[in-house]
Amino acid sequence: MKAIVIGDGAWGTTLAMLLAGKGLDVSVWSAFPDYAKELARTRENRKFLPGIAIPENIRILSPSSPKTGPFDLAIAAVPTQFAHATLTAARHQIGLVAAVVSVAKGIENETLRRPGEIVHSVFQPQRLAVMSGPSHAEEVVRGLPTTVVAASEHGDFAKHIQQVFSSDRFRVYTSEDMVGVELAGALKNVIAIAAGICDGLRFGDNSKAALITRGLVEIGRLGEVMGARRSTFAGLAGMGDLITTCFSPFGRNLAVGQAIGRGEKLADILARMEQVAEGVATTRSARALASLHHIEMPITEEVHRMLFEDKPPKQAVSDLMQRDLRPEEDR
Numbered sequence: 258m259k260a261i262v263i264g265d266g267a268w269g270t271t272l273a274m275l276l277a278g279k280g281l282d283v284s285v286w287s288a289f290p291d292y293a294k295e296l297a298r299t300r301e302n303r304k305f306l307p308g309i310a311i312p313e314n315i316r317i318l319s320p321s322s323p324k325t326g327p328f329d330l331a332i333a334a335v336p337t338q339f340a341h342a343t344l345t346a347a348r349h350q351i352g353l354v355a356a357v358v359s360v361a362k363g364i365e366n367e368t369l370r371r372p373g374e375i376v377h378s379v380f381q382p383q384r385l386a387v388m389s390g391p392s393h394a395e396e397v398v399r400g401l402p403t404t405v406v407a408a409s410e411h412g413d414f415a416k417h418i419q420q421v422f423s424s425d426r427f428r429v430y431t432s433e434d435m436v437g438v439e440l441a442g443a444l445k446n447v448i449a450i451a452a453g454i455c456d457g458l459r460f461g462d463n464s465k466a467a468l469i470t471r472g473l474v475e476i477g478r479l480g481e482v483m484g485a486r487r488s489t490f491a492g493l494a495g496m497g498d499l500i501t502t503c504f505s506p507f508g509r510n511l512a513v514g515q516a517i518g519r520g521e522k523l524a525d526i527l528a529r530m531e532q533v534a535e536g537v538a539t540t541r542s543a544r545a546l547a548s549l550h551h552i553e554m555p556i557t558e559e560v561h562r563m564l565f566e567d568k569p570p571k572q573a574v575s576d577l578m579q580r581d582l583r584p585e586e587d588r
Contacts (some may be wrong), residue, residue, distance in 0.1 A: 259420070260330040261318075261354070262331050263284055263347045265296065265392035266532065267305040269334030274398060275427060276332075277315050284316040284325070285296060286351065289345050291549040293319035301440075301559030304531055309398050318350070326351045326473040330358065330421070333376050337363025337443075340372060344379040357382040358407070358418055362389060362442040364542035369549070371439040384414040387435050388422070389442035390493035391501035393508075408432040408439075430493065432500045440480045444557075445499040446536030447543050448472030449510035451515070452503035454570050457518015468556065469503055474505045475554045479543070482550045510536035523564050540564055555580060 258281050262273040265287035272376040277283040297317040299339065300310055306347060311317075318325065335343045340361060357380050361372035370378075371389045390405030397403050407422070407429050409415040415431040423429045432438055451472060455465045461508040477490035489495055502508045513534045516526045544561045547554040559577055562568035 258329045259327070260284070260332065261326075261328045261351060262332045262334055263344060264332075264334035264336075265289070265292060265302065265305070266334060267302065267398075268338070268392075269332070270278065270302045270306050270311065271394040271398040272332055272334065272360065272422075273315050274309075274312060275422065275424065277312050277422075278403055279424060281421075283314070284318050284328075286347050287320045288320065288346060290319040290321040293317050293322075297465070300565060306394060306398060308391065314375075320346060320350055324350060324352075326352050326354075330354065330356045331380065331382075333359045333361060335361060337361050337365055337372050337375070337535060338533075338538050340365070340375045341379065341479060344376065348379055353382075354380055355382055356384045356414070358384065359385070359439075360389070361385045361535075362439075362446065363539050364440075364443045364546070366538055366541050366545075369542055369546055371436070371443070373435055384411055385409060385435075386414055386418045387439050387442075388418065388429070388437050389498065389555055391497040393501065393505055395507050397413075397427065402426050402428075404428040404430065404493060404497075406430045406432050406438055408435045408437075408494075410435060432489065432492075434486045434489045436483060437480055437485030437578075438494040440483060440485055441476065441490050441492075441495035442498060443535070443539050444476035444479065444543055445472075445495065445502055446510045446534075447540045447557050448476065449502040449508055450514040450534075450536045450540065450564070451556050453508075453511040453514020453516075454518040454560075454563065454573075455514075456511070457515040457520075457571055458574070460574075465503070469499060472556050473499060475552075475556055476543075479547060479552045479554060482552055483546070509534040513537060515562055518570050520570075537564060 386409035388407045407418040471543040558574040
């Protein structure tokens with residue numbers, strides 16, 4: 258099987274190595290010719306995955322490479338806000354691919370499309386799946402046991418992806434809830450920023466536990482009205498990924514929140530980050546979706562105000578705590 262990973266970030270590089278380790282013929286496509294040359298020369302993704310050697314049997318491609326293909330499978334691993342332009346450029350280079358797996362987590366600001374919807378608009382694949390879950394690249398690439406979920410409207414394709422990616426250290430479950438898996442993977446990043454703000458304010462375990470629990474409730478509420486299964490938010494793409502993102506030292510969204518909680522400005526935080534914290538842009542999209550569907554998402558609303566309206570974090574917490582009292586299972 259010939260597979261191509263579109264995206265040269267940590268996750269794309271990791272998945273390329275995972276598939277190559279299983280015997281697939283793997284290429285990585287980078288949108289940046291100069292960086293692609295560096296990857297090919299050094300066999301190390303120093304910017305996003307330093308210290309990890311890229312096997313020689315993984316080809317590195319870019320817009321300046323000769324056209325190649327066809328490929329049996331494409332893995333779309335591009336940050337959501339750049340996905341449409343990058344995937345379109347890749348399509349011109351590698352052609353159409355009939356089977357695609359989207360592994361990005363986010364919601365496009367301008368269109369409110371999920372990554373899978375962007376992939377479909379560009380490649381129009383015959384078979385499409387999305388894959389998400391608690392899966393920091395820094396751990397997967399070192400062989401630490403990891404479990405994710407692959408969802409597709411075509412159950413046989415989800416099972417195919419399950420077989421392609423699963424190994425003794427990487428286990429894949431299947432689902433038919435593409436909407437839920439993608440929304441859970443995107444929206445949990447907003448809650449992770451809020452969890453980081455709790456850390457930055459030096460609040461305790463009680464505060465963070467309550468925030469994560471109520472955050473899961475509100476993102477599940479939005480997911481359900483958009484056609485997702487509520488149970489998906491209690492699974493790997495929801496609760497599983499939320500736990501990881503809210504506690505792991507690798508969490509970029511958590512780090513953004515921690516800095517906000519300490520009083521730093523968003524522009525300064527983003528200026529020093531090498532990688533994309535998807536939750537920042539997703540906060541805008543989540544707020545827009547909540548308004549569109551008339552769904553109450555108080556934590557998301559306060560995160561938006563802290564990030565983009567300079568609302569003091571302590572005031573945001575106070576406003577959340579003093580909202581009208583209600584039953585826990587108020588729907």
